[in-house]
Amino acid sequence: MAGNKAVTYVGPGKVEVDTIEYPGFVLKDGPGVNPANVGRETPHGVILKNVATNICGSDQHMVRGRTTAPAGLVLGHEITGEVIETGRDVEFIKVGDLVSVPFNIACGRCRNCKEGKTGICLNVNPDRPGSAYGYVDMGGWVGGQAEYVMVPYADWNLLKFPDRDQAMEKILDLTMLSDIFPTGFHGCVTAGVTVGSTVYVAGAGPVGLAAAASAQLLGAAVVIVGDLNAERLAQARSFGCETIDVSEGDPKDQLAAIVGEPEVDCAVDAVGFEARGHGRESATEHPATVLNSLMDLTRAGGALGIPGLYVTGDPGAGDEAARHGSLSIRIGLGWAKSHSFTTGQCPVMKYHRKLMMAILNDRVQIAKAVNATPISIGDAPRGYHEFDQGAARKYVLDPHGLLN
Ligand code: NAD
Ligand code: ZN
Ligand code: ZN
8 A cells, every 4th residue: 555645743843744654453653652552453443535634733732842742743633534444343434434533532432431521531542541643642643634544443433424525515614523613612611601601712723713603603692802813813803703912911901891891701711831921921921821810800600611731741831830730820719719610632522413513504604713724735834834823724734635
């Protein structure tokens, strides 16, 4: 079988397109593969010809050198593709199916999977609960920013689109089902967003914009998006959000002018540990800024959805504590206001089917909200660079020239 063009991490600020091995039904040794996973057989897996595979802010944490990702790691956890081969234990998924792959790899057999907590499956990553394709410390499952990828536990993990032609027409929307649409939606659901809610979303990157579109879908009365990137704030306004430029000061002070009081019902952190400070501090990173500000601006009894990523180790952190993932959180404030917090990987499977139905029936325009932008796989280094510079776009790699 031919090779497999794939995007790999080279070192801080650098990715390249290499030819890696064509996938098979066994996990082989390679950069970032956990030794305990080497030789693991996956007769329950399928091989996908990737139709669309997106670049994510989560990839950027690695590519900016803010994790311990090794050189040569094959990137990519947002995968949509066509099944071209099935392992001998695959019963229901068939060759020719067009499918969305949840970025969480889950076995469907463990206690957490049975409880629907597929973001913390116990059987796929020898290091700790939870796994993903092409990600540091996630077991070493080969990434999907490639022409082909192997997906294990296929009957359990995959969401099949009901009709191929209809799916190809909406493929730029459907490709957001592998991660950011469910993730933004989960952020809102766990923040308690419902009909009539006032919602503040910190971050106007693709996840923040997906959260904002989700809040609208859930019936929010007002959705306010904060960022310090003017182009991304304009993107949020393009589909009816209010915006706050956090470089002008604490978002709480600007909220009253929008909702009539300095607080909201629900708040979503779509920023994570590389957060900038507010106002004069916005030129530098202050990793606890968003968490503390959300506690400050969310009403007593409200909830915080925290899809933004926080790490157990950050080689690029500004201080020693943060290097080990300890941040200066004002937990007393959250306690006093009886806040609830939800962190962690989004369990994509909980939401992807219903969000697919919303897309297929024109209830939401997620590709437009996040400004989905297809590029060839050869252009991945440019996509990574522009995304890192803050482009108001969600880059979708097109490994086989099937988009548009
Ligand atoms: P991104 O880097 O494109 O967006 C982050 C945005 O936050 C940027 O536009 C940045 O300017 C802005 N920002 C920085 N400091 C801010 C502040 N104080 N207030 C408001 N905005 C601020 O990333 P993305 O792709 O949108 O992803 C967002 C986060 O979600 C990342 O941490 C990513 O790893 C995480 N993520 C988590 C999950 C999950 O399952 N939990 C899934 C996908 C992504
Ligand atoms: Zn992602
Ligand atoms: Zn499991």
